[in-house]
Amino acid sequence: MSGDNNSPSGRNHCAYFHPNPSMAKPFSFNLLPLFFHCSLLLPSSATSPIQDDESHIISRFQQYLQINTSQPSPDYQKSTQFLLSQSLSLSLESQVLEFVERKPLVLLKWPGSDPSLPSILLNSHTDVVPSEHSKWTHPPFGSHIDEKGNIFARGSQDMKCVGMQYLEAVRKLKVSGFRPKRSLYMSFVPDEEIGGVHGARKFASSDFFKNMNVGIVLDEGLASPNENYRLFYGERTPWMIVIKSTGAPGHGAKLYDNSAMENLFLSIESIGRFRASQFDLVKSGLKAEGEVISVNMAFLKAGTPSPTGFVMNLQPSEAEAGFIPNTTNG
Numbered sequence: 001m002s003g004d005n006n007s008p009s010g011r012n013h014c015a016y017f018h019p020n021p022s023m024a025k026p027f028s029f030n031l032l033p034l035f036f037h038c039s040l041l042l043p044s045s046a047t048s049p050i051q052d053d054e055s056h057i058i059s060r061f062q063q064y065l066q067i068n069t070s071q072p073s074p075d076y077q078k079s080t081q082f083l084l085s086q087s088l089s090l091s092l093e094s095q096v097l098e099f100v101e102r103k104p105l106v107l108l109k110w111p112g113s114d115p116s117l118p119s120i121l122l123n124s125h126t127d128v129v130p131s132e133h134s135k136w137t138h139p140p141f142g143s144h145i146d147e148k149g150n151i152f153a154r155g156s157q158d159m160k161c162v163g164m165q166y167l168e169a170v171r172k173l174k175v176s177g178f179r180p181k182r183s184l185y186m187s188f189v190p191d192e193e194i195g196g197v198h199g200a201r202k203f204a205s206s207d208f209f210k211n212m213n214v215g216i217v218l219d220e221g222l223a224s225p226n227e228n229y230r231l232f233y234g235e236r237t238p239w240m241i242v243i244k245s246t247g248a249p250g251h252g253a254k255l256y257d258n259s260a261m262e263n264l265f266l267s268i269e270s271i272g273r274f275r276a277s278q279f280d281l282v283k284s285g286l287k288a289e290g291e292v293i294s295v296n297m298a299f300l301k302a303g304t305p306s307p308t309g310f311v312m313n314l315q316p317s318e319a320e321a322g323f324i325p326n327t328t329n330g
């Protein structure tokens with residue numbers, strides 16, 4: 001990373017930098033110690049000085065939702081333009097960080113009156129998961145709003161609502177004359193839905209992030225269908241585990257010990273028993289779902305399928321099973 005691009009301060013509406021990839025360190029999820037639903041930041045509408053602004057708030061939200069940031073080819077150019085225009089209207093400092101080409105991370109800053117204090121970071125991702133058009137009553141990027149005020153759009157919950165709530169909360173605070181003591185950052189990160197490897201991971205391990213001196217991060221929670229917002233102070237950590245077993249290959253009719261399939265099934269059965277023991281704790285009410293370790297099998301891969309759909313008369317020498325355990329650190 002070049003030195004003069006290293007400073008997070010300064011009004012700079014389109015700074016791109018390409019940090020040296022060799023600087024990347026392993027990403028630690030522990031960087032994000034606390035997770036709240038961001039809606040907590042919104043002043044209640046009853047006391048808001050800009051109540052009549054509601055239709056503008058909704059239409060800004062709709063604009064964001066209309067940008068097709070669907071994986072695997074999100075339109076990050078449009079979402080970046082939109083976020084920079086929001087930043088401009090809020091007189092925030094803004095930077096576009098491209099740790100990987102065409103994977104822009106939009107970073108906004110509201111400088112605090114005491115820059116020596118650790119800062120606050122509000123994070124959200126700009127990409128959304130794909131949608132099956134035929135299963136939708138309204139087009140996924142049409143942002144249709146019905147007479148009850150329900151908005152239909154991919155990303156309306158996960159998680160463009162959160163990103164917009166950050167911005168609208170800042171707008172209300174600015175209108176009210178509030179000035180933060182700590183610097184407030186808002187990061188809009190790419191590629192969260194595909195693991196964040198080119199987004200949050202690069203960001204969190206960068207010197208840029210270190211220099212921000214972040215004290216607390218608020219990130220994705222659950223959307224709320226009513227006025228109550230749930231508070232989260234922990235995060236589930238997903239692991240991807242592939243178990244690969246080997247054994248002697250052999251004719252389909254022969255019985256022998258230590259085949260790859262037999263070895264794999266010993267592991268599958270053992271993990272299955274662990275899964276059942278954890279699930280029993282939830283079923284009996286002793287633990288909440290978030291308090292146990294979940295583990296699900298995601299794929300099985302073994303043997304040679306025959307082109308006719310017939311079973312090949314062969315015991316394979318290798319077999320694999322993929323698991324997704326989720327551990328809790330809350």
Ligand SMILES: *[C@@H]1O[C@H](CO)[C@@H](O)[C@H](O)[C@H]1NC(C)=O
Nearest residue numbers: 068070073074133139140141
């Ligand atoms: C969103 O963009 C992708 C990639 O360009 C495209 O395949 C998809 O059909 C678009 N979705 C909609 C609903 O327009």
Ligand SMILES: [Zn+2]
Nearest residue numbers: 125158159220
């Ligand atoms: Zn999400």
